[in-house]
Amino acid sequence: MPLSYTIAVIAIPLFMFLFLGLAGVKMSRKLTGVLGVIAMAVTTIIAYGVALTYFFGTGQDQVGADGVRQAVTVFNPAWLSFTDTMVVRMGILLDPIAAMMLIVVCTVSFMVHLYSLGYMSDHDGNAEQGFQRYYAYLALFTFSMLGLVVATNLFQIFVFFEMVGVSSYLLIGFYYSSPAANHASKKAFIVTRLADLFFLLGIMILSYYTQTFDFSQLVFGANGANDMAVAQSAIASAGGATFLGCSVMAWALTFIFIGGAGKSAMYPLHIWLPDAMEGPTPVSALIHAATMVVAGVFLVARLFPLYVLEQGAMEIICVVGAFTAFYAAAIACVQSDIKRALAFSTISQIAFMMTSLAVSSSNSAMIEIHGGTGLGYMASMFHLFTHAMFKALLFLCAGAIIHAVHSNENDKMHGLHKFMPITSIAFLIGCLAIAGIPPFAGFWSKDEILVAAYHKGFFWGLWMSMVAGMTAFHMFRIYFLIFFWKKHEIHTHHAPKDQPWTMTLPLIILATISIVAGFVPAHDLVTWNGKALETQLDWTVAGSSVLIALIGIALAYKLYYKENDLPERMKNGALGLWTAAYHRFYMDELYQFITHKVIFQGICVPIAWFDRHIIDGFFNMLASATGSASFAIRRLQSGSIQGYVYVYLLGVLLLAAVTMLCVLI
Amino acid sequence: MESVGNIILYFVIAISIIVFSVLTVTTRQILRSATYLLFVLFATALLYFQMDYEFLGAVQIAVYAGGIVVLFVFSILLTHKPGDDTPALTSHRRWLGITAAVASLALCAYAVFSFDAFGGRLMAAMPELTIDKIGHFLLSTDKLGYLLPFEAVSVLLLACIIGGVVIARKR
Amino acid sequence: MNLTLLMYLIPSLIMFGCGVYGFITRKNMIAIMISLELMLNSVDINFVVFNRYLFPGQMDGMFFTLFAIAIAAAETALALAIVINVYRAAKNVDIEQIRKLKF
Numbered sequence: 047m048p049l050s051y052t053i054a055v056i057a058i059p060l061f062m063f064l065f066l067g068l069a070g071v072k073m074s075r076k077l078t079g080v081l082g083v084i085a086m087a088v089t090t091i092i093a094y095g096v097a098l099t100y101f102f103g104t105g106q107d108q109v110g111a112d113g114v115r116q117a118v119t120v121f122n123p124a125w126l127s128f129t130d131t132m133v134v135r136m137g138i139l140l141d142p143i144a145a146m147m148l149i150v151v152c153t154v155s156f157m158v159h160l161y162s163l164g165y166m167s168d169h170d171g172n173a174e175q176g177f178q179r180y181y182a183y184l185a186l187f188t189f190s191m192l193g194l195v196v197a198t199n200l201f202q203i204f205v206f207f208e209m210v211g212v213s214s215y216l217l218i219g220f221y222y223s224s225p226a227a228n229h230a231s232k233k234a235f236i237v238t239r240l241a242d243l244f245f246l247l248g249i250m251i252l253s254y255y256t257q258t259f260d261f262s263q264l265v266f267g268a269n270g271a272n273d274m275a276v277a278q279s280a281i282a283s284a285g286g287a288t289f290l291g292c293s294v295m296a297w298a299l300t301f302i303f304i305g306g307a308g309k310s311a312m313y314p315l316h317i318w319l320p321d322a323m324e325g326p327t328p329v330s331a332l333i334h335a336a337t338m339v340v341a342g343v344f345l346v347a348r349l350f351p352l353y354v355l356e357q358g359a360m361e362i363i364c365v366v367g368a369f370t371a372f373y374a375a376a377i378a379c380v381q382s383d384i385k386r387a388l389a390f391s392t393i394s395q396i397a398f399m400m401t402s403l404a405v406s407s408s409n410s411a412m413i414e415i416h417g418g419t420g421l422g423y424m425a426s427m428f429h430l431f432t433h434a435m436f437k438a439l440l441f442l443c444a445g446a447i448i449h450a451v452h453s454n455e456n457d458k459m460h461g462l463h464k465f466m467p468i469t470s471i472a473f474l475i476g477c478l479a480i481a482g483i484p485p486f487a488g489f490w491s492k493d494e495i496l497v498a499a500y501h502k503g504f505f506w507g508l509w510m511s512m513v514a515g516m517t518a519f520h521m522f523r524i525y526f527l528i529f530f531w532k533k534h535e536i537h538t539h540h541a542p543k544d545q546p547w548t549m550t551l552p553l554i555i556l557a558t559i560s561i562v563a564g565f566v567p568a569h570d571l572v573t574w575n576g577k578a579l580e581t582q583l584d585w586t587v588a589g590s591s592v593l594i595a596l597i598g599i600a601l602a603y604k605l606y607y608k609e610n611d612l613p614e615r616m617k618n619g620a621l622g623l624w625t626a627a628y629h630r631f632y633m634d635e636l637y638q639f640i641t642h643k644v645i646f647q648g649i650c651v652p653i654a655w656f657d658r659h660i661i662d663g664f665f666n667m668l669a670s671a672t673g674s675a676s677f678a679i680r681r682l683q684s685g686s687i688q689g690y691v692y693v694y695l696l697g698v699l700l701l702a703a704v705t706m707l708c709v710l711i
Numbered sequence: 712m713e714s715v716g717n718i719i720l721y722f723v724i725a726i727s728i729i730v731f732s733v734l735t736v737t738t739r740q741i742l743r744s745a746t747y748l749l750f751v752l753f754a755t756a757l758l759y760f761q762m763d764y765e766f767l768g769a770v771q772i773a774v775y776a777g778g779i780v781v782l783f784v785f786s787i788l789l790t791h792k793p794g795d796d797t798p799a800l801t802s803h804r805r806w807l808g809i810t811a812a813v814a815s816l817a818l819c820a821y822a823v824f825s826f827d828a829f830g831g832r833l834m835a836a837m838p839e840l841t842i843d844k845i846g847h848f849l850l851s852t853d854k855l856g857y858l859l860p861f862e863a864v865s866v867l868l869l870a871c872i873i874g875g876v877v878i879a880r881k882r
Numbered sequence: 883m884n885l886t887l888l889m890y891l892i893p894s895l896i897m898f899g900c901g902v903y904g905f906i907t908r909k910n911m912i913a914i915m916i917s918l919e920l921m922l923n924s925v926d927i928n929f930v931v932f933n934r935y936l937f938p939g940q941m942d943g944m945f946f947t948l949f950a951i952a953i954a955a956a957e958t959a960l961a962l963a964i965v966i967n968v969y970r971a972a973k974n975v976d977i978e979q980i981r982k983l984k985f
Contacts, residue, residue, distance in 0.1 A: 692811055713883065
């Protein structure tokens with residue numbers, strides 16, 4: 047196998063996790079960090095080697111005679127055999143999206159590893175408490191995420207889904223002495239676990255009917271690319287079985303989507319992501335902006351042909367995605383905490399990707415009509431790639447700012463442009479990219495998403511364009527509020543400044559990527575069926591989206607560039623709306639109400655009462671009855687041996703008498 | 712019809728067994744109690760002789776009368792000062808003992824008397840039981856051999872010796 | 883007058899009863915063991931008598947008695963060792979005083 051060295055990409059982070067986790071405490075903090083960065087650099091180089099070989103290598107392994115880019119199964123040993131046909135395997139599968147994800151995960155992870163050297167230290171460069179643990183967790187997360195993207199089957203994806211969930215939990219709760227971080231990590235874990243329960247149900251249903259977990263039998267055709275015919279037969283294996291009026295496959299796929307929605311923070315399972323910002327900022331950049339949160343998108347893309355055939359499930363994804371995109375963008379417009387604002391922006395962008403996947407198949411013929419391709423699929427994956435880069439950039443910038451001013455709140459920042467020029471420019475590049483201004487990365491991917499949405503219907507296109515405008519607005523609102531608005535008041539004893547090179551270098555690298563990533567020929571490389579896709583810029587869509595973005599930016603400029611009372615007046619003009627948005631439309635309160643008032647009070651408390659008083663009570667009664675009975679008869683245990691003998695003798699005599707009676711009669 | 716000597720011997724044995732047994736458990740001086748036990752054991756040995764089990768009678772005298780009673784006397788002397796009499800029994804205790812004894816006696820007597828099929832048997836002639844015959848049986852592995860119990864008892868005795876040493880030695 | 887089996891059983895029976903009585907009424911541990919010896923001895927007599935009267939050609943009863951005597955000797959030695967040990971610990975062989983074996 048030419049790509050067998052892919053195993054190193056997985057193995058190095060795993061080894062580093064074990065090594066840093068076990069031996070880290072014996073080493074100096076700096077050393078563990080440097081080792082972690084070096085190992086990640088090696089991993090990244092190998093991953094680039096793998097991906098570039100996969101995309102641009104000329105071997106027959108990757109591109110078949112018909113120009114179709116094939117999925118390569120590097121190796122795939124059996125791990126658990128349930129039945130003869132249902133075997134859980136653990137392997138490595140390379141196909142366009144997996145190879146692309148390798149690049150994304152490794153790039154961002156490497157940047158974050160490097161950045162954390164500076165971020166997780168104080169201003170004198172001393173690494174903080176738990177540095178070794180931090181790097182061990184980062185390695186664990188990287189390992190899990192890479193294992194997820196190269197998974198060869200649903201079960202492997204599920205296993206690594208759980209593992210990224212665990213490492214996310216560990217990293218959110220990294221500052222475990224802070225109650226907020228503890229709550230946030232618990233919340234993230236519980237919400238994603240709940241979603242994963244549905245994921246597991248979906249896997250069970252799907253594998254029950256298809257008798258396999260392997261993607262190679264679910265979606266990949268003989269030519270090694272996603273194949274409608276194979277997916278058709280997988281769907282048909284259900285034999286038209288239905289449940290509550292929907293086909294079981296639709297149920298299975300919806301459940302799997304719910305699993306992905308939990309990880310990808312789709313409404314209404316998004317509530318954990320803003321709270322997850324309690325973790326260290328580089329972690330937010332890595333896990334909660336660039337990689338783990340797109341696992342749900344990746345999952346849907348993985349099973350894309352199945353979803354295409356089950357339009358019901360696809361419609362749900364479309365509606366949920368479109369709504370989430372709008373909802374999160376609206377909330378992001380009023381958040382005062384920089385990381386939370388970015389978190390909601392992330393939710394909105396991930397929803398973009400979901401919607402894009404969903405609109406790429408508004409009917410199964412759509413894929414064929416539109417140049418024989420799934421434009422939305424390609425756009426979604428492309429956006430995933432570019433978004434990972436510029437959102438990681440934005441988060442790392444935010445981290446640099448937070449590190450400089452020691453606060454997450456906007457009103458502690460203001461006017462930082464003079465103090466932190468590099469950060470400011472990098473942030474601006476990130477904002478331009480996410481707003482979709484050409485030639486930055488976000489423009490190219492978002493434009494294609496909008497085109498795909500307009501293909502589905504004018505309403506969807508308009509809706510997504512509006513969300514894109516809101517994105518531009520709220521991102522520039524943050525930008526202006528942080529870097530301009532008014533003169534910076536120095537709160538701490540030293541003035542904020544650009545951070546050390548370990549933190550600045552990743553910003554520069556990511557900013558560069560954000561500028562050029564749009565020119566990556568994604569339509570040649572990352573398509574649903576492995577065939578190159580012909581696209582040309584649709585100028586009506588592109589022009590209008592740029593125009594909308596510019597309007598959003600102009601609005602933000604007008605409102606937030608210089609200190610003025612317009613925002614305050616607007617806020618007071620629609621105070622109810624503002625407050626609702628600021629409180630995230632009370633979703634957390636709603637959950638709180640449902641879980642505490644309805645579920646805990648209405649269901650759990652009676653059950654607990656029943657358990658404590660009826661079930662426990664019964665056994666307590668048995669125990670206390672035995673206890674009091676033994677207490678009552680303990681006087682018989684007098685310690686007088688003769689008394690015992692006497693009783694014993696009487697017993698023997700009685701037995702003898704009975705025996706004799708029986709013999710005589 | 713038995714010989715008169717045998718009958719007289721029987722009565723001597725029976726009466727001494729009964730009398731000395733009762734005295735053993737009723738006397739208030741523990742040393743006397745041991746002495747009466749010795750007499751009972753002698754009477755039992757006599758009974759074995761009358762039954763023509765000479766070897767058994769000899770063992771009874773040697774082991775029981777010569778060994779066990781001496782042990783008893785030793786331990787009594789070790790644990791009692793002279794004139795250290797047992798206090799008189801409370802009537803409660805006595806009645807308890809009497810009821811238990813009478814109940815067991817009654818049951819056994821009823822059993823013995825009701826199975827009268829063999830109660831009236833007479834002693835039959837027995838082939839002479841020489842010591843070498845007993846020795847052969849004791850150490851043979853034939854159908855009627857007793858080698859296994861013999862060995863088991865020897866192990867038991869060893870265990871008892873060790874146990875006795877362990878328990879009684881000073882720490 | 884004939885010496886029947888029954889006539890030999892009666893002294894043995896009374897000996898057993900005396901043993902029971904002594905065992906229950908006596909307070910001195912050594913006296914209790916003496917009573918125990920009485921009971922054992924009466925059983926021995928029964929073995930021998932039944933053997934002699936019912937199966938004169940065999941020797942099982944005799945051997946049982948033989949082993950019983952050996953075991954009784956061992957048991958007595960051991961029990962007396964315990965009694966002496968108890969005496970060392972409690973300065974007493976009164977069974978009423980040694981009642982640690984209770985609740």
